[in-house]
Amino acid sequence: MDFSLSTEHKMTQRMVQDFAQKEILPIIKEYDRKQEPIPFALPRLGELGILGICFPVRYGGQGMDFISLGLACEELEAADTSLRVAMSVHVGLCGLTLLQWGSEEQKQKFLIPLAKGKKLGCGAFTEPGMGSDIASMQTTARREGDIYRFNGEKMWISLASKADLALVTVRTNLTDSQPSNRLSTFIVDLNSPGITRGDIHGKLGVRAGSTGWINFQDVLVPAENRIGEEGEGFMITMSAFDHGRYTVASGATGIVRSALSASVRYAKERSAFGKPISSNQLIQEKIARMSQDYEIARLLYLQVGWLKNQGVRSTLETSYAKKFATEASFRAADDAIQIHGAYGYSDEYDVERYLRNARGAIIYEGSSEIQTLIQAGYALGERKQKPLRCEMPAYDPVFWQSID
Amino acid sequence: MKIWVYIDHFKGKALPASWEVVGAGKKLGTVAALIFGQNVEALVKDAFEHGADEVLLADDASLADYSAEVFSANLATLATSGSPDIIMLPTTTRGREIAAMAAIDLKTGVMVDGIAIELQGDRLMVTRPIYAGKLLVKETCSTKPQIVTLRGRAFPKPTPEPGKTGTLTKVTPISGGELKTKVEGYSTSDSGVSLIDANVIVSGGRGVSNNPALTPPAGLDEKQAEIWRAQQGFTLVKELASVLGAAVGASRAAVDAGYVPYSHQVGQTGKVVSPDLYIANGISGAIQHLAGMRTSKVIVAINKDADAPIFKMARFGVVGDLFQILPALTTVFKKRLGK
Amino acid sequence: MKIVACIKQVPDSAAKVVVENGRISWGDAPLVINPWDEFSIEAALQLKEKHGGTVTVISVGGENDKEAIKYALAMGADDAILITDPTLAGADTQAIAQVLASAILKIGGVEAGFFGRQAIDNDSGLTPAQTARLLNWPALTLAAVITYDGSRIRVERSIEEGRQSVSANLPVVISLVKDYGEPRYPSFMGIRKAARAEIPTWSLTTLGITAPAPVISWPEIMNPPSREVVCEIISGGTPDEIAETLADKILAEKVL
Numbered sequence: 001m002d003f004s005l006s007t008e009h010k011m012t013q014r015m016v017q018d019f020a021q022k023e024i025l026p027i028i029k030e031y032d033r034k035q036e037p038i039p040f041a042l043p044r045l046g047e048l049g050i051l052g053i054c055f056p057v058r059y060g061g062q063g064m065d066f067i068s069l070g071l072a073c074e075e076l077e078a079a080d081t082s083l084r085v086a087m088s089v090h091v092g093l094c095g096l097t098l099l100q101w102g103s104e105e106q107k108q109k110f111l112i113p114l115a116k117g118k119k120l121g122c123g124a125f126t127e128p129g130m131g132s133d134i135a136s137m138q139t140t141a142r143r144e145g146d147i148y149r150f151n152g153e154k155m156w157i158s159l160a161s162k163a164d165l166a167l168v169t170v171r172t173n174l175t176d177s178q179p180s181n182r183l184s185t186f187i188v189d190l191n192s193p194g195i196t197r198g199d200i201h202g203k204l205g206v207r208a209g210s211t212g213w214i215n216f217q218d219v220l221v222p223a224e225n226r227i228g229e230e231g232e233g234f235m236i237t238m239s240a241f242d243h244g245r246y247t248v249a250s251g252a253t254g255i256v257r258s259a260l261s262a263s264v265r266y267a268k269e270r271s272a273f274g275k276p277i278s279s280n281q282l283i284q285e286k287i288a289r290m291s292q293d294y295e296i297a298r299l300l301y302l303q304v305g306w307l308k309n310q311g312v313r314s315t316l317e318t319s320y321a322k323k324f325a326t327e328a329s330f331r332a333a334d335d336a337i338q339i340h341g342a343y344g345y346s347d348e349y350d351v352e353r354y355l356r357n358a359r360g361a362i363i364y365e366g367s368s369e370i371q372t373l374i375q376a377g378y379a380l381g382e383r384k385q386k387p388l389r390c391e392m393p394a395y396d397p398v399f400w401q402s403i404d
Numbered sequence: 405m406k407i408w409v410y411i412d413h414f415k416g417k418a419l420p421a422s423w424e425v426v427g428a429g430k431k432l433g434t435v436a437a438l439i440f441g442q443n444v445e446a447l448v449k450d451a452f453e454h455g456a457d458e459v460l461l462a463d464d465a466s467l468a469d470y471s472a473e474v475f476s477a478n479l480a481t482l483a484t485s486g487s488p489d490i491i492m493l494p495t496t497t498r499g500r501e502i503a504a505m506a507a508i509d510l511k512t513g514v515m516v517d518g519i520a521i522e523l524q525g526d527r528l529m530v531t532r533p534i535y536a537g538k539l540l541v542k543e544t545c546s547t548k549p550q551i552v553t554l555r556g557r558a559f560p561k562p563t564p565e566p567g568k569t570g571t572l573t574k575v576t577p578i579s580g581g582e583l584k585t586k587v588e589g590y591s592t593s594d595s596g597v598s599l600i601d602a603n604v605i606v607s608g609g610r611g612v613s614n615n616p617a618l619t620p621p622a623g624l625d626e627k628q629a630e631i632w633r634a635q636q637g638f639t640l641v642k643e644l645a646s647v648l649g650a651a652v653g654a655s656r657a658a659v660d661a662g663y664v665p666y667s668h669q670v671g672q673t674g675k676v677v678s679p680d681l682y683i684a685n686g687i688s689g690a691i692q693h694l695a696g697m698r699t700s701k702v703i704v705a706i707n708k709d710a711d712a713p714i715f716k717m718a719r720f721g722v723v724g725d726l727f728q729i730l731p732a733l734t735t736v737f738k739k740r741l742g743k
Numbered sequence: 744m745k746i747v748a749c750i751k752q753v754p755d756s757a758a759k760v761v762v763e764n765g766r767i768s769w770g771d772a773p774l775v776i777n778p779w780d781e782f783s784i785e786a787a788l789q790l791k792e793k794h795g796g797t798v799t800v801i802s803v804g805g806e807n808d809k810e811a812i813k814y815a816l817a818m819g820a821d822d823a824i825l826i827t828d829p830t831l832a833g834a835d836t837q838a839i840a841q842v843l844a845s846a847i848l849k850i851g852g853v854e855a856g857f858f859g860r861q862a863i864d865n866d867s868g869l870t871p872a873q874t875a876r877l878l879n880w881p882a883l884t885l886a887a888v889i890t891y892d893g894s895r896i897r898v899e900r901s902i903e904e905g906r907q908s909v910s911a912n913l914p915v916v917i918s919l920v921k922d923y924g925e926p927r928y929p930s931f932m933g934i935r936k937a938a939r940a941e942i943p944t945w946s947l948t949t950l951g952i953t954a955p956a957p958v959i960s961w962p963e964i965m966n967p968p969s970r971e972v973v974c975e976i977i978s979g980g981t982p983d984e985i986a987e988t989l990a991d992k993i994l995a996e997k998v999l
Binding site: 414419470472473476496497498500501503504505507508509512513514515516517529533534535536537538539540541542543544545546547557558559560584585586587588589590591592603604648680681701702703704705715716717718719720721722723724725728729731732733735736737740741 | 754756759760761762767835836837840863864865866867868869872873875876877881882883884885897899900901902903904905906907908909910911912957958959960961962963964965966967972974975976977978982983985986987989990992993994996997998999
């Protein structure tokens with residue numbers, strides 16, 4: 001069993017790390033304080049091909065594999081969560097779901113500009129009154145001949161005000177006895193008449209990110225924008241979450257690493273009672289815990305990347321990785337603040353930002369509670385994984401990298 | 405030993421490092437200074453007064469502009485007939501290049517950017533930094549002539565003896581044939597000194613805003629008045645920096661208080677710098693700041709608080725009023741550095 | 744333009760470098776492309792993009808010194824050659840310049856040899872000029888700006904007094920400084936290509952030369968002396984007196 005990263009993986013990791021450390025890290029604090037996105041961040045991610053990293057070249061992407069996606073997310077979030085959130089929604093929720101479930105026409109029309117970074121995508125599932133209970137969503141889409149009429153509101157949508165396209169799951173069937181059969185998923189042009197969007201400020205963390213709401217008032221969406229069949233929306237949404245969760249897990253691993261390296265640096269420099277605090281066992285305990293958690297989080301997400309490369313559906317492994325890494329990142333940031341003492345409590349240092357950023361991931365993309373239920377379901381044998389009509393294909397370098 | 409020293413100059417004005425090399429050469433043997441250029445006769449007097457025993461002067465239109473190929477070819481040709489034991493140059497952009505190319509012509513080697521030299525028999529042992537100064541090596545060259553360049557400011561500049569003379573030999577430059585490179589012009593670069601690359605940094609901290617002798621203009625509230633006072637204080641910092649060719653740094657306290665932009669912040673959460681000289685004014689020396697400048701070669705602290713932690717790291721300290729010391733220091737350095 | 748870029752593999756600039764038992768050690772710091780060489784590759788690629796041609800990377804090193812070459816390929820260089828020969832151990836800049844000059848001549852038709860201004864391990868900055876000398880090509884060193892009008896190449900050199908503008912006909916040797924502009928990151932396609940690349944190796948036999956005997960040697964390598972800092976407080980009757988004394992002390996330290 002070869003646990004090593006290939007030359008391609010290592011070079012990819014270094015490239016994204018260089019970008020994040022050189023271009024984002026020096027200015028992130030200023031934008032986090034202002035609660036505004038860095039204006040050039042998303043265009044740069046697009047220019048450098050990072051927004052299309054794991055899509056086939058024939059669909060405008062860079063042809064790298066799923067492990068590369070995870071490594072990129074770890075490096076981006078090691079600098080700031082806002083960058084990785086963009087990857088989660090653009091690549092994870094929107095792009096990869098299109099790749100998995102979209103028709104060839106839809107991939108040509110929508111995936112190519114997304115993968116090239118010419119258009120930005122996001123995922124719209126959550127509503128003001130609904131988060132975990134996906135089946136009960138209230139936004140409706142009524143079929144009227146060749147179009148669907150959308151009405152409702154989505155909320156807590158990352159890149160809501162910045163994206164051009166959204167993967168939206170809505171209720172198309174009001175009467176089916178099984179709530180999960182009532183949903184369908186569409187790719188929606190966010191510049192359509194009837195759509196209004198706005199930003200949500202005042203978040204505890206990811207303040208240099210863009211989170212908002214999307215309101216649909218009699219928005220007409222062409223039927224050809226529907227992904228899959230009516231009634232498949234629930235399964236498609238679950239696929240979207242598997243992709244998004246993988247990026248959240250790999251990203252949170254980056255926070256653990258950043259908290260660890262900040263703590264090591266500070267503990268070696270700061271002295272108390274005549275010696276550096278790194279020689280105190282209570283400090284060492286925190287550092288040991290962070291370093292072990294980093295290793296575990298890393299192995300868990302790399303396993304998911306590997307499974308995705310094999311074309312194996314990895315809902316359970318993704319759940320392990322997401323729950324573990326997000327909770328570990330919060331703990332690590334918390335410990336890092338404690339190690340920094342009063343300085344940890346000030347935004348002069350980065351560790352308080354890690355804590356505020358980390359907290360969100362325990363809630364979104366499938367809360368820790370939902371992950372627990374998923375894991376128990378599998379362990380008790382009560383959760384049956386039915387084959388999907390559209391499975392994500394295994395990563396095949398030839399298909400991903402050739403243009404015909 | 406027969407020592408030749410190449411005098412590096414720009415438009416007839418010698419770079420001070422050239423005289424340092426003359427001084428170092430004199431400790432090894434008799435020194436002949438080599439001067440190449442056009443209308444550079446004035447340098448001959450300077451060379452003798454700084455200690456050269458002999459001057460080899462090539463004053464010609466073909467040498468009006470510096471050209472690596474031409475200058476190094478001339479040096480090599482002269483050396484082939486003159487057989488110096490050692491050829492020394494300052495490590496300037498031109499000196500390094502001339503040494504490099506002459507060594508090829510003369511089938512010998514260059515010991516570059518030495519900070520200390522000693523003679524062992526007739527072999528020079530040159531101490532020089534490698535890995536950006538993380539290590540030092542003692543280097544030697546097995547062939548003749550031994551070519552060495554010396555780092556600027558590492559060797560003392562000899563005090564000129566007015567009226568001292570020596571032997572002047574005028575040499576004809578070799579006809580280099582068609583000049584391969586054409587010099588098209590010069591311009592001064594207007595980029596300021598960046599903190600990371602600076603050899604000298606002058607910094608200000610919170611103490612820079614405390615000048616009791618200043619009265620802020622009317623109409624400013626307390627916060628604005630504090631910033632105004634700090635900016636007056638930073639003007640003193642900038643004046644010293646300008647005379648020293650230094651970059652301006654600041655402590656976190658000064659940045660947070662709004663005296664200077666974040667780009668000037670030196671410290672754990674600002675820039676980490678490693679200049680040859682760091683002058684800290686009104687900076688107490690909290691560990692976060694020290695972490696950013698601790699590896700500076702020479703730290704000078706000026707602070708009115710004798711217990712300020714920065715004095716523990718400083719090589720030189722002044723416990724006093726920086727609003728008086730800074731301007732005095734600026735005046736003295738202006739004189740000493742001839743600015 | 745047919746460009747050959749000469750690069751070197753060195754320990755990462757953040758590495759802690761020490762001497763242990765007479766040998767230089769950088770612990771487990773990674774080996775990377777010499778940072779200055781990234782600028783020369785960038786300049787070469789920009790010229791290729793504007794005027795067409797190819798960029799070939801050559802590097803003198805050991806059998807395993809391929810990281811730097813792969814990085815250059817990932818940035819966009821077309822191909823690469825590793826020059827390796829056990830007889831090159833202990834080579835000085837003069838010897839390396841001879842090897843590089845031979846390689847450039849063997850490649851044939853080369854119009855420009857590009858270098859970073861210096862390698863961050865040896866810090867000598869001699870190799871570009873020496874290679875130029877051996878090839879008898881003009882050396883346009885310390886270039887911050889490069890322009891080519893199809894017949895003459897012009898650079899603005901970064902010198903103590905500002906900028907010097909120099910031009911020459913091809914072929915030339917150029918060395919780059921940081922003022923040139925930020926080098927690009929490797930592209931993903933470049934990374935794949937580099938990871939798969941088979942890098943040919945040339946020995947000195949391939950070049951038809953024997954190892955030039957080094958004339959520079961290092962009888963001693965030392966860790967720099969650790970400095971014990973004892974603060975000297977300068978006092979005096981007036982600020983002017985203090986300033987004079989302090990200035991003298993600072994100047995005596997030879998840091999200005």
